[in-house]
Amino acid sequence: MPIAENIINIISELNGKVKLVAVTKTQTTEIIFEAYQAGQRSFGENKVQELIEKHEKLPKDIMWHLLGHLQTNKVKYIASFISLIHSVDSLKLLQVIDAEARKAERVIPCLLEIKIAQEESKYGLTEVEVIKIVEDPDFLKLKNITIVGLMGMATFTDDKEQLHKEFKKLNTFFQTLKQEYFLNQPSFSELSMGMSGDYKIAIQEGSTMVRIGSLIFGDRVYS
Ligand SMILES: *Cc1c(COP(=O)(O)O)cnc(C)c1O
Secondary structure, three states: HHHHHHHHHHHHHHHHOOEEEEEEOOOOHHHHHHHHOOOOOOEOOHHHHHHHHHHHHHHHHHEEEOOOOOHHHHHHHHOOOOOEEEEOOOHHHHHHHHHHHHOOOOOEEEEEEEEEOOOOOOOOOOOHHHHHHOHHHHHHOOOOEEEEEEEEEEEOOHHHHHHHHHHHHHHHHHHHHHHHHOOOOOOOEEEEEOOOHHHHHHHHHHOOOOEOHHHHHOOOOOO
């Protein structure tokens, strides 16, 4: 698999306008290092255990992103180094991230994960739940997290119209939130949407950050 070539092609396609998170779940540290040597610095993982093992072994200037569901009892393992948590889905989790970030003497950037797919199993918040969080007085007390935007995973489908619809809806909600709750916070600027199968559509609908795995590394092998 020509990893370097794949990365270079995708980066040139993104044209400096959209950020690339290379999704490395199930990939070995050797493979990740190959992508690193091609210049890639942002990598995304789904599981905390896998993330900390890879963080230990690989160069320290890598920016690690957590994409998968995060349990509150695992936050402490990543708080000192995580660059961006894409999968925040409750106020409780935000409070734990804030507390661990304070211990680590830093501010952790987070995205709120929004449920946009039709599938039942996907994690994420509804729009109503997000409004409840950002209006909660307890949310306003949090000083060691910063919400820098939203993340969403579309339905796993070939139906382009459906994908356009889901990404467009997420972008509309993102703009509304920005206007109504984050106007004085310019760092609220990231819309993480788009994977190997649907990133072109996501970009057309305003994505600022795509999360691409199999298109760079080939099919994942789960052992
Ligand atoms: C695995 C995964 C990706 C990347 O998926 P590909 O289809 O391999 O590009 C992106 N985002 C999340 C949340 C993932 O779990």
